[in-house]
Amino acid sequence: MAGVSLQCGDCGALLRSVQEAQEHADLTSHSNFSESTEAVLNLVCSTCGKPCRSKTESDLHTKRTGHSEFVDKTSETAKPISLEVPKVDAMSNEDATATTDQPDEMVVPEVDKKVLEELESMGFPTARATRALHYSGNAGLEAAVNWVVEHENDPDIDQMPLVPANTKVEAPKPSLTPEQLKAKQQELRERARKKKEEEEKRMEREREKERIRIGKELLEAKRIEEENERKRLLALRKAEKEEERRAREKIRLKLEEDKAERRRRLGLPPEEPSAPKPSNVVEEKKSSLPVRPATKAEQMRECLRSLKQNHKDDDARVKRAFQTLLTYVGNVAKSPDEEKFRRIRLSNQTFQERVGALKGGIDFLEICGFEKVEGGEFLFLARDKVDKAVLNSAGSELDSAIKNPFFGVL
Template sequence: MAVPGVDKKLLCELEEMGFPEARATRALHYSGNSSVEAAINWIIDHENDADIDEMPLSAQVPVDIPIEASDPFFISEEMKLKAPEISDQVRKNREVEEKKLERSREKERIRAGKGLQVAKRMAEENERKRNVAQRKADVEEKRRARERVRQKLQQDKAERRGWLGLPVEGPLSVNPAISFSHESKNLELGKPALLTVSARKEDLMRECLRSLKRQVMGDDSQVKKAFQTLLIYVRNVANNPDDEKFRKIRLGNPAFQSRVGKFKEGVKFLELCGFEIIGGEFLYLPKDKVDMATLAEAWAVLNSAITNPYFGLFSRSVDAGD
């Protein structure tokens, strides 16, 4: 695009009056390029145009067309004096418009900022409410979990009291001294019996199993396999106390090592049941040291550990070395 051609003489006269080149060119172009008076009238009519000081563009190749005026146009002194006033007025009007536009933009920014602040406060409040609700749900879930554990422990105690021949209701003594008697050598682990066992030993058995479970936390299959294997050893001895093969375990047996032997707590549990390490090669339970009360308590502890999913999660440690 090219700048349209205008009469150079008229353009110079307008510039001498104080009008910028772009405004004078634009005025001449749009007023017909006929006279200074027509150009000044156009400027007065369009002084508030945003593009009044922009150079007009034309697709035509600029051509300087001389205008022959029959009567020369003379710029009066009044017009010369008025031209700066008009230019100054145009400038002031533009400044006023720019200030109005800037105030409008500032108001819009303020409104947008307030809207963002309100949205942010609402989002923060909603997040706070969600956090409060989540904390309440977590507390309630923990309470329900503790209640389930408490009920499970009460159920286990009731079952053990049944095994020990105690009434199901009523508080358990701290260190019960219950006489042990059985006419046969077999202990049928599905029926109640009158047994005697130290509550301290029961705690040590439980702590062995808890410690074993904590070692492999997250691998429930390995824990369950160890507990079930110990249960089989205890049950076999209880049901067959006269059979030596059930009272003798080779420490180097691969099956024993993979399931129980690799855990020192597993070996310690069997020692609490009466087994002794012989020559570093065997775990052996002498026939005269078979204690049905101890075996029954070991069976009850193992059964609780296997069936109670919360076993060992809400308990304190017991020093197994006492």
């Protein structure tokens, strides 16, 4: 079967004639061509009549215009290819011989100035627009834009094309009508706008993913920090309980030693560990005795012990509360006639921080004789209810609670 096309061995492109092969070689520097029985594809758009020479070109046309119906006229246009090199006249041969003796001067090719201005107004650089017009054969705005789209990843896309100075330039093909040009410009601007919006949306999605990732990392770091803090507090409480247990054991051993020392001084034999303790007898005797009401001092001691137990995790605050209560009681005991020492505003911030906010602080003052007056706004100790004995007992209990390190432990 006779060949109907020439195929470039470097890129695989199919060409209709020797002249097209020469133009292809000039543009790409490819030189390996062979005769092929595969015809150059000729797909004609049913909507606008644009011919497409490859499936890729028809796909790009569909993507840009939305036209999807094509008529295959390959068989109609296919014809045996002539391998004869086009003849040139003698003058051309002489010119060619003359030019081979000296290097040709390279210049920027002539392109359609009007279309070039239109491309520049659409935002294309001058070099890119000139390159697109030159390599698309000055076929018009659409062909130039199509060439840019197909070759936008070329490394030399923004280099100004150069051709020999004596190269014959074909007359530019007619451009689009003003209405078509306006519609094409609007279409290209709309396409550029949509592409920019899509890029912005993609970047926003990437930024949102990054924000979510950073948020998750921060939450995980916070969770780990809280978990470590919880473990630290548990270890601290465990150490405090162990220290409390050792303190109780130490006190118990000390009591047993004191008891053994007293028995030794009295000349009594050491207590047998296995000897039964008359605890039941004592309990029976106690149960037969009338219950004695707790004294003021015992009530104060129990109140202070309860205050320390309720706030055992903050020893410094408990000690400050004891010292504040001692100051209140001491001022009244020293100057019972001074009403300012016998009246305490419950809403006072200092009082609340030191005493009022601690469970048991106000109860202790009420045991000392203070009463809530004026709708619970003040604690007041009337002059005729000042009992120095009670105040002295309160001072003794507070002093013991402050100085005794084991107060409230047992």
